Amino acid sequence: MHTKVTLFVQCLVDSIYPRVGEAMVEVFRRLKVPLEYPADQTCCGQPAFNAGYAKEARAAARRFVRIFESAEAIVCPSGSCVHMVRHHYPELFADESIDYRMRVKAVGNRCYEFSEYLTDVLGVVNIGASFPAKVSYHDSCHLLRGLGIGEQPRTLLRHVEGLQLVEMDDSDVCCGFGGTFSVNYPEISTAMVDDKIDNIVATGADYVTGCDVSCLMNIEGRLSRRNTKVKVVHIAEILASRAGHNDE
Amino acid sequence: MSDVEKSAYRRDARRGIDDECLQSGLQKIQNRFGKGAMHYWAETADDGLRDRVKKSRMETLENLDVVLSMLADNIEAAGGHVYYARTAEDAVDYCRRVAVKNEVKSVVKGKSMTSAEIGLDAVLEAEGMEVTETDLGEFIIQLGEDRPSHIIAPCIHLDRQRIGRLFQEKLDIPYSEEPPELTQAARRALRKILLEADMGITGCNFAVAETGKISLVSNEGNIRMSTTMPRIHLALMGIERVAATMSDHQGMLQLLTRGAALQKLSTYVSFVGGPRQPGDPDGPEEFHLVMIDNGRSRILADEEFREVLACIRCGACLNICPVYGKIGGHAYNSPYPGPIGAVVSPLLFGINRYADLCKGESLCGACLDVCPVRIDLPRMLLALRRKLAYGDPAWQTTRHKWLEAMGFRLWRTLIASGPAYRLALRCAGLLQKPFISKSGMIKKMAGPASAWTRDRDLPPLASEPFSRRWKKKYSQAAKATSSEVDNG
Numbered sequence: 001m002h003t004k005v006t007l008f009v010q011c012l013v014d015s016i017y018p019r020v021g022e023a024m025v026e027v028f029r030r031l032k033v034p035l036e037y038p039a040d041q042t043c044c045g046q047p048a049f050n051a052g053y054a055k056e057a058r059a060a061a062r063r064f065v066r067i068f069e070s071a072e073a074i075v076c077p078s079g080s081c082v083h084m085v086r087h088h089y090p091e092l093f094a095d096e097s098i099d100y101r102m103r104v105k106a107v108g109n110r111c112y113e114f115s116e117y118l119t120d121v122l123g124v125v126n127i128g129a130s131f132p133a134k135v136s137y138h139d140s141c142h143l144l145r146g147l148g149i150g151e152q153p154r155t156l157l158r159h160v161e162g163l164q165l166v167e168m169d170d171s172d173v174c175c176g177f178g179g180t181f182s183v184n185y186p187e188i189s190t191a192m193v194d195d196k197i198d199n200i201v202a203t204g205a206d207y208v209t210g211c212d213v214s215c216l217m218n219i220e221g222r223l224s225r226r227n228t229k230v231k232v233v234h235i236a237e238i239l240a241s242r243a244g245h246n247d248e
Numbered sequence: 249m250s251d252v253e254k255s256a257y258r259r260d261a262r263r264g265i266d267d268e269c270l271q272s273g274l275q276k277i278q279n280r281f282g283k284g285a286m287h288y289w290a291e292t293a294d295d296g297l298r299d300r301v302k303k304s305r306m307e308t309l310e311n312l313d314v315v316l317s318m319l320a321d322n323i324e325a326a327g328g329h330v331y332y333a334r335t336a337e338d339a340v341d342y343c344r345r346v347a348v349k350n351e352v353k354s355v356v357k358g359k360s361m362t363s364a365e366i367g368l369d370a371v372l373e374a375e376g377m378e379v380t381e382t383d384l385g386e387f388i389i390q391l392g393e394d395r396p397s398h399i400i401a402p403c404i405h406l407d408r409q410r411i412g413r414l415f416q417e418k419l420d421i422p423y424s425e426e427p428p429e430l431t432q433a434a435r436r437a438l439r440k441i442l443l444e445a446d447m448g449i450t451g452c453n454f455a456v457a458e459t460g461k462i463s464l465v466s467n468e469g470n471i472r473m474s475t476t477m478p479r480i481h482l483a484l485m486g487i488e489r490v491a492a493t494m495s496d497h498q499g500m501l502q503l504l505t506r507g508a509a510l511q512k513l514s515t516y517v518s519f520v521g522g523p524r525q526p527g528d529p530d531g532p533e534e535f536h537l538v539m540i541d542n543g544r545s546r547i548l549a550d551e552e553f554r555e556v557l558a559c560i561r562c563g564a565c566l567n568i569c570p571v572y573g574k575i576g577g578h579a580y581n582s583p584y585p586g587p588i589g590a591v592v593s594p595l596l597f598g599i600n601r602y603a604d605l606c607k608g609e610s611l612c613g614a615c616l617d618v619c620p621v622r623i624d625l626p627r628m629l630l631a632l633r634r635k636l637a638y639g640d641p642a643w644q645t646t647r648h649k650w651l652e653a654m655g656f657r658l659w660r661t662l663i664a665s666g667p668a669y670r671l672a673l674r675c676a677g678l679l680q681k682p683f684i685s686k687s688g689m690i691k692k693m694a695g696p697a698s699a700w701t702r703d704r705d706l707p708p709l710a711s712e713p714f715s716r717r718w719k720k721k722y723s724q725a726a727k728a729t730s731s732e733v734d735n736g
């Protein structure tokens with residue numbers, strides 16, 4: 001029997017890309033992993049933290065720790081949120097009692113990014129997914145540089161039936177999202193995402209995928225404005241696809 | 249006034265993005281040196297070097313008073329002069345006095361960012377002295393009355409055609425765009441000036457306390473001439489640019505030339521300091537070392553930012569940063585551009601004044617990975633943002649944006665309660681309806697959100713968030729195991 005997974009469905013997935021959350025549920029069900037979803041969860045606090053609003057971020061973090069503390073394994077379809085919980089929560093609570101800091105650290109240690117959990121914890125690389133298309137993978141910053149996750153999603157993608165993984169140039173270069181950065185400095189952000197899109201298009205891929213919907217939302221937004229045909233899909237959606245089941 | 253006009257950073261960033269010549273230069277330098285440095289760190293045999301050097305840098309910084317006094321003693325013992333300048337004005341005034349006392353007419357300079365930091369050239373020129381940059385890149389910048397745009401490659405924003413035209417006009421030579429010819433032309437022009445100069449002013453890559461020497465790294469040979477031929481040699485150093493021992497220095501030098509240009513060693517490394525000794529074939533009559541504080545001791549005293557003083561000024565972070573790679577150096581409006589400049593400029597020159605530098609990065613973390621001494625610039629950018637969010641009297645910083653602060657306070661209220669958060673989402677879902685285009689994307693939004701839709705579309709909020717889908721579709725199946733947390 002697998003450890004029960006507590007779903008941490010980051011706010012953008014909850015509100016804009018619920019299908020990504022559902023895809024994650026589908027994958028776990030197929031693997032017979034028991035699931036729970038704390039209905040009271042909202043946001044991990046990352047947007048405030050990255051903008052410098054540490055007090056506000058702390059309030060969100062304290063709430064997160066309370067809600068998820070009893071979980072055995074917390075899994076999230078977003079690298080940057082996991083990075084927030086694992087690496088920035090301890091910084092946020094550096095002035096707290098040692099007891100609380102240990103609790104925060106323990107929550108961070110039990111918090112996993114989706115592709116990481118599948119490969120490194122469950123030891124699964126083949127979910128029996130089928131996705132006959134040319135797909136390019138974007139490495140998001142906090143996932144790759146913060147958590148060191150780059151190979152795990154690629155391994156999962158390579159085991160998807162019919163999927164041809166085509167690497168783009170500079171897949172590890174930032175897409176230009178950066179939270180409030182993208183609205184405070186739109187011209188810089190756009191110049192960055194344009195490079196990303198040029199690199200994606202150059203691969204001839206039908207889809208671009210990744211493990212962070214925030215980057216994907218940025219890329220999708222610019223692809224759409226440029227009327228580019230490449231489609232955006234979260235890795236969970238690919239892994240949830242099966243032959244003959246063309247969901248969305 | 250539009251938002252862009254209000255922010256020099258945004259205005260100059262836009263200019264940089266639109267400048268094709270700059271874009272091509274940036275692409276070349278990033279593809280070669282930024283990626284090259286990452287590759288080198290990944291492949292290097294001595295994996296511990298970076299950590300060892302970082303450790304020795306931090307130890308030196310923690311004992312900086314002792315190390316600097318050892319340096320000063322050794323330089324003075326060799327007959328050199330040492331001056332500790334608390335402020336930029338103080339430093340400039342000392343340099344001016346040395347030059348005036350020695351009736352200097354012509355000053356040659358080796359590349360020095362500190363001289364730009366303190367604004368030295370204009371003061372010397374106002375005294376009627378001729379000031380000439382001898383580093384090829386800086387010479388080109390000076391001829392064009394331009395500003396450097398990179399720490400190591402100051403004229404990365406120019407191509408050889410532009411430089412050819414500049415030389416044709418200013419050096420009165422036939423137009424050429426061949427680098428060897430242009431270099432020869434610069435060399436001819438500079439040699440004459442170097443031979444006649446009375447004073448050489450250089451920066452200081454590193455000073456070595458143990459030996460009382462400063463080391464200067466160059467690939468052109470201009471440093472050797474600037475430091476040995478004029479009567480006076482004056483070196484400017486930020487107080488942090490010191491190694492305690494030659495052995496510390498060795499590691500720093502190795503990382504500097506690797507980080508800067510993938511070189512095992514630069515063409516020249518000059519160790520100088522002190523006037524000519526009996527029997528020396530050349531060397532200056534007087535040597536002055538100006539140790540410049542100008543805000544550095546305040547950084548040193550703050551544990552959150554001390555680490556930034558470990559910087560060896562190699563410029564590797566500029567070569568990897570995707571923001572710098574788009575906007576170029578001029579947008580930073582500081583002698584210190586790029587990621588390192590985004591942290592150091594606010595700390596030295598004012599956090600509010602340089603607020604755009606604190607906030608204008610995507611926090612991708614590439615600078616931390618490429619930094620030879622692993623300086624955590626993203627961490628410090630966040631720390632600077634915190635000061636702007638709440639203000640900090642210790643750093644004379646006031647709250648940067650009230651509206652943004654109010655926004656995050658509201659956000660805090662919403663995310664503190666599941667029901668409030670979901671209600672807000674529902675309201676936003678209704679409000680967005682008129683904005684959704686036929687394609688299903690939002691193409692235009694109002695207020696601050698319009699910055700997003702300027703160049704990008706936005707996928708709309710889903711009609712049913714995951715939380716509700718879970719409740720409807722999945723919660724029954726999971727109920728047996730989830731009840732205790734579901735109600736939490």
